[in-house]
Amino acid sequence: MRAIRRRDGGVPLPLLVPAVLGTAFLVLPLVGLVVRAPWSGIAPQLARPEVGSALRLSLLSATAATAASLLLGVPIAWVLARSRIRGRSVLRALVTVPLVLPPVVGGVALFLVLGRQGILGRPLFEQLGVTIPFTTAAVVIAETFVAMPFLVISVEGALRAADARFEDAAATLGADRWTTFRRVTLPLVAPGVAAGAVLCWARALGEFGATITFAGNFPGTTQTMPLAVYLALQRDPEAAIVLSLVLLAVSLGTLLLLRDRWLGRSTAG
Numbered sequence: 001m002r003a004i005r006r007r008d009g010g011v012p013l014p015l016l017v018p019a020v021l022g023t024a025f026l027v028l029p030l031v032g033l034v035v036r037a038p039w040s041g042i043a044p045q046l047a048r049p050e051v052g053s054a055l056r057l058s059l060l061s062a063t064a065a066t067a068a069s070l071l072l073g074v075p076i077a078w079v080l081a082r083s084r085i086r087g088r089s090v091l092r093a094l095v096t097v098p099l100v101l102p103p104v105v106g107g108v109a110l111f112l113v114l115g116r117q118g119i120l121g122r123p124l125f126e127q128l129g130v131t132i133p134f135t136t137a138a139v140v141i142a143e144t145f146v147a148m149p150f151l152v153i154s155v156e157g158a159l160r161a162a163d164a165r166f167e168d169a170a171a172t173l174g175a176d177r178w179t180t181f182r183r184v185t186l187p188l189v190a191p192g193v194a195a196g197a198v199l200c201w202a203r204a205l206g207e208f209g210a211t212i213t214f215a216g217n218f219p220g221t222t223q224t225m226p227l228a229v230y231l232a233l234q235r236d237p238e239a240a241i242v243l244s245l246v247l248l249a250v251s252l253g254t255l256l257l258l259r260d261r262w263l264g265r266s267t268a269g
Helices: 013-035 039-046 049-082 088-099 103-114 121-128 136-161 165-172 177-188 190-205 209-214 225-235 237-268
Strands: none
Touching: 013 237, 039 049, 039 237, 049 088, 049 136, 049 190, 049 225, 049 237, 088 136, 103 121, 103 136, 103 209, 136 190, 136 209, 165 177, 177 190, 190 237, 209 225, 225 237
């Protein structure tokens, strides 16, 4: 019996045209940023202390937000994918609503909960003297709020796609659910967790609306790179282009490096 030959990799014209147009729509603005960049003035702009401070804060806060998202988001994803509790659809809608919620609204919501007169912020301030808004911790909280849903969705999808027979076999051999999760489930969905972490980190790095609303824009404390770009655009457009180029390079480089290292393993098998 002759083996069935695979069809060639050609793309039908009705798909090719919109694909080209969509790619151009997404890529041309980035090309414009590169073309219009004042390359001769990049070094002086990057040498400014406020640029280094904003970039450092962005990298640290995005990393901290990703760590918090991993700690809290992976269990949420497991509950959504593996548990049989009632109201999972409602829970899924609630934990993923920041995906569609305007970030500024998220910042206002955080303020109403964690501000000095907020539901949790008021007792924290009155009993412990702790103030969260307009601090570096507020930056991390705002970025976690908007970025965690990306990780939850990625990990939930990976859990649903994973073969549950391995977990059943572990349970048959006497492993409890926590041991099964650590030694069987997590290794199975590691590429999905890595993908979610990358998306989460990139989203946290570019967060603007919730950050400026809940944390403010104080150089050295809460001014991240997106906020620095916003201010520079009003005073020095060339500086804004340079800062935007830095963010583009960091984001694109991270996505490419981590995708080749982690996601490539899931597609190679």
